[in-house]
Amino acid sequence: MSDFFTANISEADPIVSNAIDNEVRRQTEGLELIASENFVSEAVLQAMGTVFTNKYAEGYPGKRYYGGCEFADVVENLAIDRATQLFGAEHANVQPHAGAQANMAVLMTALDHGDQILGMNLSHGGHLTHGHPLNFSGINYKVADYGVSRDTEQIDYDELERIAEESKPKLLICGASAYPRTIDFERIGEIGRSVGAKIMADIAHIAGLVATGLHPSPVPHCEFVTTTTHKTLRGPRGGLILCREEFAADVNRSVFPGTQGGPLVHIIAAKAVAFGEALRDDFKIYQQQIIDNARVLATTLSDAGLRLVSGGTDNHLVLVDVFMDGKGITGKAAEKALGDVEITVNKNTIPFDTQKPFIASGIRLGTPALTTRGMKEADMRLIGKMIASVIQDPESEEVKARVRRDVAELTAKFPMYPDRLKEPHGDAVSMS
Numbered sequence: 001m002s003d004f005f006t007a008n009i010s011e012a013d014p015i016v017s018n019a020i021d022n023e024v025r026r027q028t029e030g031l032e033l034i035a036s037e038n039f040v041s042e043a044v045l046q047a048m049g050t051v052f053t054n055k056y057a058e059g060y061p062g063k064r065y066y067g068g069c070e071f072a073d074v075v076e077n078l079a080i081d082r083a084t085q086l087f088g089a090e091h092a093n094v095q096p097h098a099g100a101q102a103n104m105a106v107l108m109t110a111l112d113h114g115d116q117i118l119g120m121n122l123s124h125g126g127h128l129t130h131g132h133p134l135n136f137s138g139i140n141y142k143v144a145d146y147g148v149s150r151d152t153e154q155i156d157y158d159e160l161e162r163i164a165e166e167s168k169p170k171l172l173i174c175g176a177s178a179y180p181r182t183i184d185f186e187r188i189g190e191i192g193r194s195v196g197a198k199i200m201a202d203i204a205h206i207a208g209l210v211a212t213g214l215h216p217s218p219v220p221h222c223e224f225v226t227t228t229t230h231k232t233l234r235g236p237r238g239g240l241i242l243c244r245e246e247f248a249a250d251v252n253r254s255v256f257p258g259t260q261g262g263p264l265v266h267i268i269a270a271k272a273v274a275f276g277e278a279l280r281d282d283f284k285i286y287q288q289q290i291i292d293n294a295r296v297l298a299t300t301l302s303d304a305g306l307r308l309v310s311g312g313t314d315n316h317l318v319l320v321d322v323f324m325d326g327k328g329i330t331g332k333a334a335e336k337a338l339g340d341v342e343i344t345v346n347k348n349t350i351p352f353d354t355q356k357p358f359i360a361s362g363i364r365l366g367t368p369a370l371t372t373r374g375m376k377e378a379d380m381r382l383i384g385k386m387i388a389s390v391i392q393d394p395e396s397e398e399v400k401a402r403v404r405r406d407v408a409e410l411t412a413k414f415p416m417y418p419d420r421l422k423e424p425h426g427d428a429v430s431m432s
C-alpha cells in the first residue's frame, strides 16, 4: 500500500476523521463541567500520537523482555523521576493503563483473596474500585464501608474509626470521586495504623491539588497512593502508583506481570510531558485558579437557591442537590436540560439519596477543564447563573435559547486547539 505511511486520516478514514473533528468542535463550543475531565496540552496530545504505540516494552527500564527499548527507557525513567519529584514519593510506577488498574495492582500487592477491606461508600463519594459488589474489589475481597454524617455531609472520622475497629480491615482505602471537601489523610493514617491496616489513598480527582500543595498530601501517611493522570493532573488518560521503597518491587510485580502485559509507551511518554508541565510554577497558579473558580461557582449556585452538598467546596468540585426532596428536578433531568444548552455535567447520587443511581438527586460540577481554557471568577458567576436558570425552568425553550447564546458567546472568547479545529464539513460521510 503505497500511501500507508503518508495518507492523512481525513483521506484514509473519513468517517473516523469526521467524528474526531466533530469532537474537537463539541469540546470547544460547549462548557465542560465534568469534574473528572480536563483538556491536555497540544504537547501531551502530540506525545500520545507517536510511534511509541508500536513498541513492546514488557518489564521495567533496564530490565525489559524485548530488545530496542532504549528510547522507551528514556521516557519511562523521565516519567518516574518527575512523578516522584512532583509528589515527594520514594517510588513510582507509571505503567497502569488507568486508575482502576492502579487500584487493582495495589489491592493485589496488599491483600490475599478474601481479605477484608474498608472503603468509602460509593453513594457518599467513593469509587467502584473501593469495594463495589460488581467490581473486582467487591468480588475478590470482603468489604466494609464508611461514609459521611447526615448532618454535615462530611466524612465522619469517629464513625470511620469505629467501623475500622469493628471490621479490622487489612487495607483501608480512602479518596473519592464526588467529595467536595478536604480529606484528612493524617487522621485516616492514624486510624489505619491503630487497627493494623495498610492504607491506600486514591487521589485520582485531587492529584493536581496535592502535587501543588493545595490539598494536604497523603504520601507521608499512607503506604500506597494511587491516582489517574487525566483529571486535575491534566495528563493523558492513565494511572500512577506511588509507594515507599519497601513496597516498590511488590507493586512493580503486581502491575507487570500481575495485572498487565506491555505498557502503553506512547501514554508513558505523554505522562512524562504532563508531569514536566506540572513541575512548573504556573501549574500551581492553575490549580489555585481551579479552587477559586469552584468556590465562586458554588456561591453563585447557592445564592440562586440551589442546595450544595456539605454546604460548599474546598476543592475542584461542587456537588449540587438539584432534587431537594422533590422541590426541584432529578439529577438525570438536570443533566439532560443542561446538555440541551451545551453545558456538560453528570448526574450524581448525593449522600443518603432517595433516588436510584441512574436517576440521582444531584449533579457534580468541576472547574478543572474550564480553568484550563482560561476562565476565571467572573466567568464562573455567569456560568452559575446560566446553570441555575436552566435547572429552575427546565421546560422553558426561551431560557434554553438565551443560555445557548450565552454559552456560544462565552466559549468563543476562550479558543482551544486552533490547529485541530476544522470548519464544519457535514455529517453525511458514508461508506457507500
Ligand SMILES: *Cc1c(COP(=O)(O)O)cnc(C)c1O
Pocket: 036, 097, 098, 099, 100, 101, 103, 126, 127, 129, 175, 176, 177, 202, 203, 204, 205, 228, 238, 239
Ligand atoms: C476516576 C477514578 C478512578 C478510576 O480511573 P479510571 O482511569 O477511569 O479507571 C479511580 N478512583 C477514583 C477515586 C476516581 O475518581
